[in-house]
Amino acid sequence: MPALEVSAVETLIVSAARLMTGRTTVFVGTGLPMLAAALAKKTCAPDLVCIFEFGGIGSPLDHLPLGVGEARTFERAYAAEGLTGIMETAQRGLIMDGFLGGAQVDPWGNLNTTVIGAHDDPKVRLPGSGGANDVGSLVWRTIILMRHEKKRFVENVDFITTPGYLDGPGARERAGLAPDTGPHRLVTDLAVFDFPPETRRARLVALQPGVAETQVRAETGFSFPVLPALERLPAPTPHELSLLRDTIDPEKVFL
């Protein structure tokens, strides 16, 4: 069988899905997180309950939703409630994981989806927080999904839309955020970072197939340490790719 061409987005989704092994509840935002959640559910996390901010709880995701409030988010679901009900479920500690993305990320996992430039005189007006700040504040662990580009990986984000570890260990707790919460992994099409408790700064822990460390440095606007036992991620399997391409997003909305 010839080697499969794998796109950056597919690499990203597969890596994110694999992080959900054995997980239970996940807060799913629009776009790539929907694909990652759907793939995890069909592979490593069959018990995963996908929760959408406008009220959908536990749809099997037979059909890929295009938005976080559309009918497919509660198609054959366990329950359909509303926005405050879902956010309060996260605030009570019942939602384990959440996927987030952004236009910019910094070494502490703070995310910007609000503006590029100064807030009151922005170069680019972005959509705003939506539910992202609630997810980053309230779920136990957040997994950040980003395309790896130098302009997105910056030492300081222009605007902290969603809190990561703010400026280091203990900062979340000092601000009042619940203990034991925060970014778990930063997953990109080039690499995976964690945020060790001593520094809460991004640390390179794994490389995507065929990617060199120098390439990651070239595409990252901040310095980062490297885990001595740096892992090499296995390539997406034909099974994972076929699920993504043929079953989850056959109309190629996101892929």
Place this chain on the structure above:
Amino acid sequence: MTEKHHCPDCRWLETRVDLDDGLNYSCQKGNLKAGAPVLTRTPCRDFSLDETAVSVDRKASRSGRTPAHGTRANPPYSPFLKAADTDGFRAFNRDEKELRPVPKIMGEHEAVKRFIKDGDYIGFELYGTVRCPLSIVREVVRQGRKRLRLLGQGLIDVDLLVASGCISALDLAYVGYEAYGLSPVLRRAVEKGKLKAREWSNGALAWRLKAAGMGLPFLPTRSMLGSDTLKSSGVRTMRDPYTGIQVALLPALQLDCAVIHVHRADVNGNCQIDGITGFAPDIARAAKRLIVTAEEIVDEAVIRRTPERTIIPFYLVDAVVHAPFGAHPGETCGLYRRDEEHIKAYLKAIATEEGTRAFLDEWVNGLPDHMAYRRKVGLDRLEGLRHARP
């Protein structure tokens, strides 16, 4: 409105801006003098935003006296935070709401004319393109409302109103097209400095409505803490006096008017929504006036058959408007899907200012009402968007 004042202590700053609902800058040095021409809308560092002193400011500016302002010890909070009027809301509910079950059926023209005024703080309930009450949004544009302050968890609604110059301030959680990208209308307005926005999370805005619905002045939350979103919103934090946990205090948000699109309502305004309910229960209870548009007007007996599904009882509602396909080009879950072709044409149009104007002329201002809109889209085409009945 922009009042003409000049700070003689400062070279590069000469204005006092007063957006209708309280964007007020006060000079902390007390140097504000009346009379100088307005040169810029950007105040100097000595000016801080102050809403607590709005009423005093207005009188002071007329008499030319120094306006009141926050002190260092008790800094003014964001002018975008309209303080909750908890007792006023109770009194309004007692004195102004119709507590008898009486018919409130009317057309969208009458509903908007009666219940949305210039300068009002309004909100539409929706998620993305789902169940957005666009027939009312278009009527607000047609009637040319001005200086509205908007709860900005939205999309096509926000863009149509911003592009039509109806909005003076925006409390923004998310304005964008999800898979289809950023909003070009919002980008143009904000990047050119024509529109000021304050940032919120979806949860925070919904909880602000919930607080109002609970009849409380604020609701604590553990969201938004530590972020610039919190700073922009102007929300204050405090330690819980019982446990010492730091919480953000979300001020209740009482809207002048809210609009919700529902699956079915009776003539008195008892409403049912199928599927997820978004923030409909919260916004319905947070508004002084509530306009409901319904896909279907049903007999009271239909409502009474499944009362547990009535998430909005009649006494919350001021107007019931029959609006089949009221969310077009968006969808109403369970009834019809969204009109991708129309949305793509719309997105193409709003990419430029000229295109936006042409779109507004063709699809909003050029049509008298929602019936004409439906005819223009094509009644057969609309029926084609319906899901097959199970």
